[in-house]
Amino acid sequence: MQFQSGLEFAQRMDREDPLASFRGQFSIPRTSDGAEEIYLCGNSLGLQPKLAREYVAQELDKWAELGVKGHFDCEHPWMPYHEFLTEAAASLVGANTDEVVMMNSLTVNLHLMMVTFFRPTETRFKIVIEDHAFPSDYYAVESQLRHHGIDPEEGLVLLKPREGEELLRQEDIETLLAAQGDSIALMLLPGVQYYTGQVLDFERVTRAAQALGIVVGFDLAHAVGNIPLQLHDWNVDFACWCTYKYLNSGPGSVAGCFVHRRHAENTGLNRFAGWWGHDKQTRFKMENRFTPIPTAEGWQLSNPPILSLAAIRASYDVFMQAGGMAPLRQKSEKLTGYLRFLLDTEVSEFIRVITPEDPQQRGCQLSLCCDAKHLSGRELFERLEAAGITSDWREPNVIRIAPVPLYNSFEDVFRFVQILKSACNE
Structure with a gap:
């Protein structure tokens, strides 16, 4: 698929996404000012399906x-x-x-x-x-x-x-x-x-x-x-x-x-x-x-x-x-592929991706190493957290980012990379 830079492309992808409505079935954490977090940590703890509260009750x-x-x-x-x-x-x-x-x-x-x-x-x-x-x-x-x-x-x-x-x-x-x-x-x-x-x-x-x-x-x-x-x-x-x-x-x-x-x-x-x-x-x-x-x-x-x-x-x-794994995997390859595209075009001077580029050799997750001379990986992770990004830090030097097809959007990915770029440039 030919990806493009810019918010308009991400929003168009979300409008055309047949699974977009499933985002509404999950409770998304909010920041202190009431805005939705950009939650990219499903590889560690997935978000709560609203149906879970009903079934447990x-x-x-x-x-x-x-x-x-x-x-x-x-x-x-x-x-x-x-x-x-x-x-x-x-x-x-x-x-x-x-x-x-x-x-x-x-x-x-x-x-x-x-x-x-x-x-x-x-x-x-x-x-x-x-x-x-x-x-x-x-x-x-x-x-x-x-x-x-x-x-x-x-x-x-x-x-x-x-x-x-x-x-x-x-x-x-x-x-x-x-x-x-x-x-x-x-x-x-x-x-x-x-x-x-x-x-x-x-x-x-x-x-x-x-x-x-x-x-x-x-x-x-x-x-x-x-x-x-x-x-x-x-x-x-x-x-x-x-x-x-x-x-x-x-x-x-x-x-x-x-x-x-x-x-x-x-x-x-x-x-x-x-x-x-x-x-x-x-x-x-x-x-x-x-x-x-x-x-x-x-x-x-x-x-x-x-x-x-x-x-x-x-x-x-x-x-x-959602139709099981087939449609979810189809969206996942696009979503994570889009993330990889933006990382390569926007922040490649600071960020190195160690996850294989071939979709057959990876899932949702991309593991990012910070190679910026003025900034450690841990410091970058903390800047992302402060900016409303929930990601995942693993020693010694990886920030794990996982856009999940059930509830993450292409706009989530776009906004994350813009915040990442800003954090790297500070």
Whole structure:
């Protein structure tokens, strides 16, 4: 698409945007003078869908009016409530409905998956993650190694960019696998790398690793609701994600989990068990013999918090009203492409973008490094905050900007770059 400078172009793009009306379905924070913020931080915490307040209130009213009976004889009963989210969740990650479940939190789910899928032997005991993994993933993997009596110095393999580069190269991943594949048990990679915004080739990575007998899992925290996913078709073994970023479900909301059907149907797999993962037909016979549900639900532990699920259901309903990921991705490529165009034409002397330019290798997010000699990245971030821009700072030197197609506009992007330019020139 041929982008143009100037406010008139941005406003024309907004008038022609078939998804523009969805902005009105979200609560946008305001500055101290009452103006709407330019909120470009959906990669960290998505804005609140107005529908969430309605759905959560319904469950509070149900609790007040029905008490324990709210589990059964009413609209959206609590007992199967998580099932009301399954179809949308499966659609967003490219899965079958028996392969997904909403449960726990992201890192808890990663631990539960590693209990099942990281089964080290004397010769195959290593886990591969990227060098700049999100700290929680690093902690989880390191603690799993220690749990099995493996020194992380021996068992942790780090994928690193080449000297002087920011991004991982596919051929370097495959070279590492070829060199150490016989000793690697598990590869855990991000769907979107949180710091650089890079998207790897899921299918190619999965195929290369599995050909060597390596289990492949993904942390999709920054990917779900951001980029199109086809987890079943890519043959991914497992994946986990949170729902408070692009899925707009509220801080600390219940997470999601994918287990490929070929594993989910295998009730003999080792796992940590809890009663919500027990066969639904016999769960309330209260017998002490665990029978896993032969789907992803078999990894559930406890009944989930309904108020959080209600907020997730509200967000999923908005996604489905928008037509799912296809139209959102179409707008996202234009919106982030427009942002990249303006950064290159307006502030290239001060700002370096480390996120790949190819839309197939990125989602909404662009990661900006400040190269101005008179200004640090942190100082620039603080100037943006003071000017009504909500963005995201990550050490050591990145400002993350994520125009979200559900509620951000082309005018948001235009105004942001004008404010950024002014802040750089001060």
